[in-house]
Amino acid sequence: MARVRLFANLREIAGTSSVDLDGATVDEVLASATDRFGAEFARAMQSAQVWVDGDRVDRHAAVAAGAEVALIPPVSGGALVVRSPIGIEIVLVVLTFVVLFVGNAVSLEWFTVVTVLVASVWALDLTGATDRRSLPLANAAILLAIGGGAVATFRFGAIGMAGATGGAVIAVLIWSVFRPILRPIDSFAVGVTVAIVAAAGTSAVVLLRLRSRDETLVFLFVLTIAVLVSWLSDRSEMPILDPLVALIVGAVLAGAVGGALWAPELLDAIGASIAAAIGLVAGRNLGTLLRAGGFFAQGPIPGSLSYLDGALMAAAAYWAVLTILS
Numbered sequence: 001m002a003r004v005r006l007f008a009n010l011r012e013i014a015g016t017s018s019v020d021l022d023g024a025t026v027d028e029v030l031a032s033a034t035d036r037f038g039a040e041f042a043r044a045m046q047s048a049q050v051w052v053d054g055d056r057v058d059r060h061a062a063v064a065a066g067a068e069v070a071l072i073p074p075v076s077g078g079a080l081v082v083r084s085p086i087g088i089e090i091v092l093v094v095l096t097f098v099v100l101f102v103g104n105a106v107s108l109e110w111f112t113v114v115t116v117l118v119a120s121v122w123a124l125d126l127t128g129a130t131d132r133r134s135l136p137l138a139n140a141a142i143l144l145a146i147g148g149g150a151v152a153t154f155r156f157g158a159i160g161m162a163g164a165t166g167g168a169v170i171a172v173l174i175w176s177v178f179r180p181i182l183r184p185i186d187s188f189a190v191g192v193t194v195a196i197v198a199a200a201g202t203s204a205v206v207l208l209r210l211r212s213r214d215e216t217l218v219f220l221f222v223l224t225i226a227v228l229v230s231w232l233s234d235r236s237e238m239p240i241l242d243p244l245v246a247l248i249v250g251a252v253l254a255g256a257v258g259g260a261l262w263a264p265e266l267l268d269a270i271g272a273s274i275a276a277a278i279g280l281v282a283g284r285n286l287g288t289l290l291r292a293g294g295f296f297a298q299g300p301i302p303g304s305l306s307y308l309d310g311a312l313m314a315a316a317a318y319w320a321v322l323t324i325l326s
Contacts (some may be wrong), residue, residue: 005070019132024057053274072293119146129291129302141171149199154204161203168195200314204319218258225254251277272322279317283310
């Protein structure tokens with residue numbers, strides 16, 4: 001008998017995240033699952049990836065007694081995922097950028113507050129998606145990393161950023177002591193990764209604003225255009241570019257335009273925008289992995305703010321390259 005873990009729409013159809021089923025091969029286990037959960041489950045299962053004890057296998061692979069079999073549907077293949085309607089999704093993204101631009105224009109203090117709020121909403125959206133995949137994360141520690149990163153960087157600059165990033169790891173360690181559900185290696189490792197990204201990314205945004213309002217304006221412009229182009233590509237029935245390429249093209253072109261309009265040094269802005277583009281792609285890949293259980297270039301991803309998954313990585317890359325070049 002094998003322990004079968006279910007994700008996304010398979011979990012919703014079955015009404016459970018795991019079940020023990022008989023079978024000496026993957027095919028036999030899947031047949032048992034079909035008998036248990038019915039035809040709708042069988043149809044949804046046809047395009048699912050199968051993993052046995054952490055290794056991806058085909059459907060003829062042997063399954064030892066006590067093995068863990070994971071069924072992960074591809075979100076780009078039409079599977080049902082938990083995602084907000086298109087209207088809510090785009091409104092949330094637009095409001096996010098509006099408050100960031102306004103905060104940047106008002107003052108450093110207000111921009112820091114807005115950054116913490118936006119990063120916290122994004123973190124809750126991400127952890128909500130992982131919870132639905134039966135992957136609980138240290139939410140409180142991640143939120144603490146965001147707030148601590150912003151405050152420490154506001155007061156102490158880059159030294160505060162370093163301290164906050166290290167503190168984020170410690171926070172996850174401590175939180176795992178009090179919540180046994182967070183002690184498995186997958187929850188702990190992912191929690192540490194997200195906390196580090198949250199602390200370093202939030203700190204980088206504040207550091208960028210400490211450098212210059214205009215340079216922050218260029219970064220926000222780069223982020224806005226890249227996300228918009230990627231979103232349009234993802235929603236188009238006949239896209240010219242896939243969303244990842246659209247992210248890169250949008251970020252670089254926006255860096256050139258924004259740099260020409262507002263940046264003190266155009267070439268520095270373009271170089272930093274290229275780094276931001278890499279950060280956006282890395283963040284997008286990390287986001288799809290955490291939200292949906294795999295790397296997917298396009299298709300619906302669970303959550304309402306998935307298009308911001310790369311924002312903090314992009315901020316860290318943008319600030320780092322800009323600092324080096326200048």
